[in-house]
Amino acid sequence: MVCVFCGGKAEEKEVTFSYEEGDKYILVEHVPARVCANCGEKTYSPEVADELRKFAKAKCRPIRVLSVPVFDYGDRV
Ligand SMILES: [Zn+2]
Known part of the structure; x- marks a missing residue:
């Protein structure tokens, strides 16, 4: 498989899919995807x-x- 973004080599892997909509954030584990070894782009x-x-x-x-800690970049020390 070839990456549609950069033309690099993409491999079948299981990944964690993340999805964000407003304050709702979900993860789906063990999702079959093709992951580019060059740019890391995931395609499903x-x-x-x-x-x-x-x-x-x-x-x-x-x-x-999971409880997810949320930080504000402006609050860093
Ligand atoms: Zn790529």
């Missing part, structure tokens, strides 16, 4: 992208819930 097959959209609509129960 149309079938996988469809499934990911279902998670984004929160139709299923998460396996666990």
